[in-house]
Amino acid sequence: MAKSARPIEDLHPDAPVVDFANVSIGFEGKHVLKDISFRVERGQTMIILGPAGCGKSVLMKLANGLLSPDSGTIKIFGQEISAMDERQMFGLREHIGMVFQESALFDSLSVEDNVAYRLHEEHMPEDEAHTKVVEALKFVELAAAIAKFPSELSGGMRRRVSIARAIITAPDLILYDSPTGGLDPITSTTIVELIVKQRDVSHTTSLLITHRIQDAFTLATHQFNKATGHMEPIPNGGIDDSTRFLILNEGSIVFRGSTQELVRSEDPWIREYLA
Amino acid sequence: MPFLNIESFAKKQVAGVQDYSLLAGRAVANLFTAPRYWSEIWSQMDSIGVGSMPIVILTGFFTGCVLALQSATALKEFGAVNKTGGLVALSMVKELGPVLTGLMVSGRNASGMASELGSMKVTEQIDAMRALGTDPIRKLVAPRLFATVFMLFFLTIISDAVGIAGGALVSTTLIGLPWSSYIADSYDKLLYGDVVAGMTKPLFSGFIIATVGCYFGLKTTGGTQGVGKATTEAVVVSSVFIIVVDFLVTRLMIGIFGS
Numbered sequence: 418m419a420k421s422a423r424p425i426e427d428l429h430p431d432a433p434v435v436d437f438a439n440v441s442i443g444f445e446g447k448h449v450l451k452d453i454s455f456r457v458e459r460g461q462t463m464i465i466l467g468p469a470g471c472g473k474s475v476l477m478k479l480a481n482g483l484l485s486p487d488s489g490t491i492k493i494f495g496q497e498i499s500a501m502d503e504r505q506m507f508g509l510r511e512h513i514g515m516v517f518q519e520s521a522l523f524d525s526l527s528v529e530d531n532v533a534y535r536l537h538e539e540h541m542p543e544d545e546a547h548t549k550v551v552e553a554l555k556f557v558e559l560a561a562a563i564a565k566f567p568s569e570l571s572g573g574m575r576r577r578v579s580i581a582r583a584i585i586t587a588p589d590l591i592l593y594d595s596p597t598g599g600l601d602p603i604t605s606t607t608i609v610e611l612i613v614k615q616r617d618v619s620h621t622t623s624l625l626i627t628h629r630i631q632d633a634f635t636l637a638t639h640q641f642n643k644a645t646g647h648m649e650p651i652p653n654g655g656i657d658d659s660t661r662f663l664i665l666n667e668g669s670i671v672f673r674g675s676t677q678e679l680v681r682s683e684d685p686w687i688r689e690y691l692a
Numbered sequence: 693m694p695f696l697n698i699e700s701f702a703k704k705q706v707a708g709v710q711d712y713s714l715l716a717g718r719a720v721a722n723l724f725t726a727p728r729y730w731s732e733i734w735s736q737m738d739s740i741g742v743g744s745m746p747i748v749i750l751t752g753f754f755t756g757c758v759l760a761l762q763s764a765t766a767l768k769e770f771g772a773v774n775k776t777g778g779l780v781a782l783s784m785v786k787e788l789g790p791v792l793t794g795l796m797v798s799g800r801n802a803s804g805m806a807s808e809l810g811s812m813k814v815t816e817q818i819d820a821m822r823a824l825g826t827d828p829i830r831k832l833v834a835p836r837l838f839a840t841v842f843m844l845f846f847l848t849i850i851s852d853a854v855g856i857a858g859g860a861l862v863s864t865t866l867i868g869l870p871w872s873s874y875i876a877d878s879y880d881k882l883l884y885g886d887v888v889a890g891m892t893k894p895l896f897s898g899f900i901i902a903t904v905g906c907y908f909g910l911k912t913t914g915g916t917q918g919v920g921k922a923t924t925e926a927v928v929v930s931s932v933f934i935i936v937v938d939f940l941v942t943r944l945m946i947g948i949f950g951s
């Protein structure tokens with residue numbers, strides 16, 4: 418998959434890809450996120466954990482400028498988005514892929530048109546777009562569903578179409594909102610494998626929300642083997658060193674750090690949450 | 693509690709009017725700049741224009757019929773049955789054609805837009821569209837606005853025409869007026885100003901239908917229940933607006949043409 422026309426990361430090569438500083442947001446007087454600060458460096462995968470309703474999806478929408486914070490600053494690729502208007506955001510979003518919690522596929526469009534949405538917006542010639550769609554659908558192992566409509570797909574298939582739609586332009590940042598939410602363990606594993614594949618093949622920076630702690634640990638302890646085309650445990654109990662964790666509870670960060678730091682954490686709330 | 697709520701209620705209304713004006717303004721502005729979504733415009737023209745044709749023809753026709761029947765009965769008292777044609781034509785072109793067509797299309801399309809955009813909103817498809825780099829106002833609202841204004845204009849002409857034809861049919865068959873005198877009287881009574889007044893109204897109604905329908909759709913919250921509520925509100929508000937604006941335009945036109 419070709420890189421986007423303008424490699425945005427060259428703009429501020431040393432800046433973290435995602436940089437939240439003292440971000441707060443509330444709805445109708447109710448605080449949802451309070452004073453959130455964290456960074457995601459290039460090539461890292463930040464896994465966001467936390468109980469339901471603690472503001473994970475809100476945080477992800479902030480990172481894409483779909484919501485704007487009440488206070489604090491958010492920088493994406495070194496550019497401050499809290500100061501941008503919607504039109505400037507569109508330029509930046511070309512470099513960001515997002516997988517929504519409920520997939521958010523366009524019901525009125527076929528799988529092919531959903532996946533090719535961005536390419537069509539960029540007026541890519543039809544045959545070229547088709548080739549890319551086939552490639553992206555092969556990546557998520559759904560090539561057979563190309564002519565179907567979203568209403569004809571299962572939840573797991575929709576999630577995979579949604580991943581294909583997010584990665585087709587080879588974005589520099591991918592936001593996965595609960596890609597395994599509500600799926601059976603086998604389908605979840607297929608999706609985790611896709612995410613590991615995307616991480617290890619393209620080294621894309623990503624934010625990933627999940628409710629399933631086992632998925633988070635699978636991500637941290639597995640790598641993609643290009644020869645077999647499957648993921649496998651990192652030998653000798655190794656850990657992927659680009660994985661970072663962020664745990665939210667009631668709108669605040671309760672943990673931020675690497676996999677080792679997380680397993681060694683003494684915090685009683687975290688120990689109970691991980692148990 | 694009610695006292696506390698008056699302030700927040702007023703604030704909400706003001707914010708609503710502000711949001712609505714912003715949406716309408718941006719939709720209009722988007723029509724004058726590229727990119728334009730022509731395929732979206734065509735499909736909306738088809739769904740609004742061609743799709744509304746049957747109800748517009750039926751209501752227009754029967755309104756013309758009933759108008760002829762009522763006016764002939766009333767005019768008989770003054771021995772002026774031969775004035776039926778003019779009365780039907782004037783009422784249809786100046787008032788009933790534009791208003792009824794507006795209300796019918798509002799019931800059909802303001803609700804359709806609110807429920808379609810509302811479902812897209814609650815299933816995060818609107819957010820997904822923004823995340824994929826498309827402005828939903830440009831892609832969804834502007835084409836609906838253009839298509840509604842454009843098509844409502846022609847639907848109104850059709851409604852006027854079939855209304856006059858319906859009146860003619862009733863006058864010749866039930867009332868026994870000669871066809872030629874009906875048509876001649878209609879033609880005599882209709883002045884340039886009446887036609888302009890009647891043709892101006894659908895431009896406003898079309899604008900109201902599309903912007904109100906899309907506004908309520910895009911501000912939908914609260915799942916499928918919210919979609920139902922948005923749909924109802926869109927139809928109620930756009931219908932009331934159409935009638936109020938009809939009054940204002942009529943007043944304005946009387947000021948301009950003096951009749």
Ligand SMILES: Nc1ncnc2c1ncn2[C@@H]1O[C@H](COP(=O)(O)OP(=O)(O)OP(=O)(O)O)[C@@H](O)[C@H]1O
Nearest residue numbers: 444449467468469470471472473474475476518595
């Ligand atoms: N657009 C909105 N308007 C009002 N409140 C909102 C909105 N979006 C989110 N909230 C509120 O913010 C809080 C956090 O929501 P969020 O969707 O981020 O939770 P989450 O952590 O993603 O939960 P889950 O794990 O169930 O997906 C919730 O209490 C929710 O009611």
Ligand SMILES: [Mg+2]
Nearest residue numbers: 473474518595
């Ligand atoms: Mg969520």
